[in-house]
Amino acid sequence: MERKLKSYKPEKVMFYFENICNIPHVSHHTEAISGYCENFAKEHGLRYYRDVAGNVVIYKKASAGYENHDTVILQGHIDMVGAKTNASGHDFLKDIINIDEDALESGYITAVDTTLGADNGIAVAYMLAILDDDTIAHPPLEAVFTVDEEVGLLGASALDTSVLHGRYMINMDSEEEGVFITGCAGGLRSDLMMDTVMDKTENAVFRIITKGLKGGHSGSDIGTGRPSANVITGRVLERIRQTADIRIVSLKGGAVDNAICNYAEAVISCTADYDMISELCAIMTRELREEYAGIDDDILIEAETADNHAEAASEGDTDRIILCLRQLPYGVISRNACNINMVETSLNPGVMLYENGVFRLGYSIRSSHASAKRELADRIRNMAEYVGGRCEESGDYPSWPHRHNSLLCRMAGQVYNEMYHKDPAFEIIHAGLECGIFAGKMPELDIISYGPDMYDVHTYDERLSIRSAERVYDFTLKLLEKL
Structure with missing residues (x-):
């Protein structure tokens, strides 16, 4: 060679x-x-x-x-x-x-x-x-x-x-x-997991793709304000849910918890038609590009038709998954009072996965204060308990x-x-x-x-x-x- x-x-x-x-x-x-x-x-x-x-x-x-x-x-x-x-x-x-x-x-x-x-x-x-x-x-x-x-x-x-x-x-x-x-x-990894009920669906199936993001290191780049494709996916699903009935078939975003996710896919069963879903994705693309102008200018939300799936998460479990994606914080939680450029505490959902009826969100928690790190870990655990899931922690370092x-x-x-x-x-x-x-x-x-x-x-x-x-x-x- x-x-x-x-x-x-x-x-x-x-x-x-x-x-x-x-x-x-x-x-x-x-x-x-x-x-x-x-x-x-x-x-x-x-x-x-x-x-x-x-x-x-x-x-x-x-x-x-x-x-x-x-x-x-x-x-x-x-x-x-x-x-x-x-x-x-x-x-x-x-x-x-x-x-x-x-x-x-x-x-x-x-x-x-x-x-x-x-x-x-x-x-x-x-x-x-x-x-x-x-x-x-x-x-x-x-x-x-x-x-x-x-x-x-x-x-x-x-x-x-x-x-x-x-x-x-x-x-x-x-x-x-x-x-x-x-x-x-210091840091800690926290994985929120939830078992779901899957049953038959007869509605049309679409794949929602979030791409074009820069991503980056969840420590050194988190202070830039770059968005996470996993978090944006939650926003898109919530917007669709406001106008149509949806159920989640699968989710996939990110490979490791310590990287800001730059690409994610959501496969959903939905009562809306393709034109409505596509138009909504175009609207959100424009909104997000304006929201993150100068930070992440190439965000793109796309929709495409997908093969019909026999099963999807129940309506209740779909609601609980979206709740997890929407309600837990993301990004910078606090900055140093004496140096505003120095991030003290942050949370990054680096991995999002839903397959075979199991939902998982993998978080990287970072903080200069052990107490603040523990507080974020407790909030993830509280959310897991609220939706009937569980939480596993690993890699705790000072x-x-x-x-x-x-x-x-x-x-x-x-x-x-x-x-x-x-x-x-x-x-x-x-x-x-x-x-x-x-x-x-x-x-x-x-x-x-x-x-x-x-x-x-x-x-x-x-x-x-x-x-x-x-x-x-x-x-x-x-x-x-x-x-």
Whole structure:
């Protein structure tokens, strides 16, 4: 297989990044890439540790002259979000990520019709390149490769940190060069589920499609006000219900709870005819484009006829499903009182599914305050109980509090200024990072997070700046040299 990134720098980083792209590693299916990291350690004669969850830690002794320096932990996750265009036949469990060669000329690495996995494959490539280079000056290193970050930081939660002895940790799971992250929100996944009664329907069947939305990351992009296709679907169904009797046959929107859904379908049985449904969709398209002008300009609601289905949700269960879609909040719940640009609490219904008589809404809850996170989880549970359903919670992780006396942050700022003759930004973000897990388990650990410029992560438009990836790698090497 011809290597598409062989002409780009840093050579070793690009070599390992392309290798990672050639290994399917969507969340919950990381056995192969865990094995790849383990085999890397064996081939390079490096001590390693692999736990039952699939996390891998690779140890490298200090370079000459750095033997007495404090150990530094390098950390990133080896799973990726799997999102693709509606026309794509990509199978994330067996197909490799197809790097778009045409996009390389514009200075970006992107994939054809799927997520790229630079979140967080670039961090994995950085760590492997560093471990593979004996010319780098560095203190003792512990490279930590965690699984299933994208589905609730599960790998970091499972890791026994007694195998780590670092004083400093560099997490490389951020997406804007020159911005150093020093704190983040906590999070929780909540799934609302409801069993329904399905019975025969004789009415016409239509498919309502919501598309053209930007989508995005439910942490870093939620503050933009971008709408969710799942939420819009609820609005469309409610509007149709005001003029006709409807029953839901099926619903499908979103693949993961931590992405803003950009495409959704609802199949309904309805007493209205196609012309009325089509006209209503056109009206809502105009209304929504006006409502979200400058935020999401290409929203499109379409209707098409569908094959008749023998069964649909009962009228009462249809009402309850629409109630769930309509009445639970979405988006930013609160912002920081001292910095209105900083989101403190949010709720994202990333997954909507109704099939075989079971309805499910998968929510990502984020907050800097444990009490606010609990309040939203309770509201979802209350709704589930009200409609006769149930609620399951998972992936509860803590926030990462800002550390005011961080020596690592001060050193990173100095190195950045020396290299680029300007000061970096230090921020606390709304997205969840594994740093909170490590900070909770290792209270004395001094942590910073950064990364190269990436755009539209968790979507099929995800792209990585090649030049930025090179600069951030050079910065990392200089920071290790100073530590």
